[in-house]
Amino acid sequence: MTTTPRRRSRREEHRLGGTGAKVTLRNTLIAYAFMIPFLVLLVMFHTWPVFFGTFLAFTKYNIISPPQWVGLDNFRGLLQDEQFWSGLRNSLKYILIVPVIQVISILVALLVNRPLKGIAFFRTAYYVPAITSFAVVGLIWNWMYQQGGPVNAVLSTLGLMTEDRGLLNNPATALLAVMFVTLWKGIGYYMVLYLAGLQNISQELDDAATIDGATRWQVFWNVTIPGLRPTILVCSLLSTISAIKVFEEIYVMTQGGPAGSTYSALFYTYSKAFQDFQYGMAAAAGLIIAVISIFFGLINFRITRGGKIDG
Incomplete structure (x- = not known):
């Protein structure tokens, strides 16, 4: 038993x-x-740093004297500072590249996901800008954007430019020029994430949809996109936060010029902290940027349904 x-x-x-x-x-x-x-x-x-920075946002601090509690005075000062609002507007404009970079990255990932001869070379070529130092990238694109540079020559040939003028020296085009560099540099990074997401989608789902008579577009929209939803959430979150906190591109390429046309919210924070030594004001601006980032993060969760794959 x-x-x-x-x-x-x-x-x-x-x-x-x-x-x-x-x-x-x-x-x-x-x-x-x-x-x-x-x-x-x-x-x-x-x-x-998070807790100490939050505390500094309510103080007056210049690194020499001890922090002095001022309550909401820093936030009132920001509301009356046109330079801060200008930087915040430019940072919000930067969010426009988020859907563009996601769409292009998905398309490139679909392209390099095919088992073609030499595809490893193309994957590497697309990814190289993502790992290149922005100091190098900034120098290269500053040269390409200058008066008489390659970009001006191409735009003039296409009839899109009538006056040979450096794009970074023109307030009307400087921000767009910097945004394009961010787009160019970020595609490879997000491509790798989407490529990993594509390879996690079962090929049996694509085959079953094709057998049922679905077109390639229907397979892409009803099988591939739902399968990529968790990756889309991660990439859109990273891209949105990076856009709101844009700094490196501005610092290397334009220093906020010309005439403040590329001045971003985080560059304002940097200027207040390390140029004006107003650390309390800088911390308050950083706290506002963090709240805005959380708000747009919640929007991304809403749009992507929390990254859940349809059952």
Whole structure:
């Protein structure tokens, strides 16, 4: 006569390891010992700066004197500062590249996902701008955008430019020129993420839809896009936050000029902190940028349905 082994309770399973060995205090301490270095770095370089920066947003601080509590005075000052509003408007304009860069990245990912000869070279070529230092990228594009440069020559040939003038020196075109560089540099990065997402979609779903008579467009819209929804959420979130916090491109290429046409909200924060030494005002501006980023992040969750794949 055989007896059925007693099934362990959840408490027992939690107390026992994967091999049935009892989890001892020593094993627990060893696990936390491995976590401590990361937790220390996390607190030092993430958690503490967030809390201290939030505190500084309500103070007057110039790094020499101790912080002085001023309440909402910094935020009132920002509301009356036209330079801050100009930078915030430019940062919000930058969000326009988010849908463009996502659509192009998906199309490029579909292109390089095919098993064609030499496709590894094209994947590498598309990804190279993403890993190139922006100092190098800025120098190259500054030269290409200058008066008499290659970009002006192409635009003149196409009849899109009547006056040979540096695009970064023209307030009407400077922001668009910088946005294009961001678009060009970011496509490869998001392409890799979408390529990984495409390769996680079962080929059987595409084959079943094709057998049922679906066209290539119907397969793309009803199978590929729903399967990519989690990746779309991640990429759109990253792209939106990067657009709102645009700084590196502005700092390297234009320094906010000409005439403030490329002045961004984060560049305003940098100027207040490291040029004017008004750290309280800079922290308040950074807090506003963070709130705006969270707001647009929630919009991305809403549009992509939280990244859930249709069942």
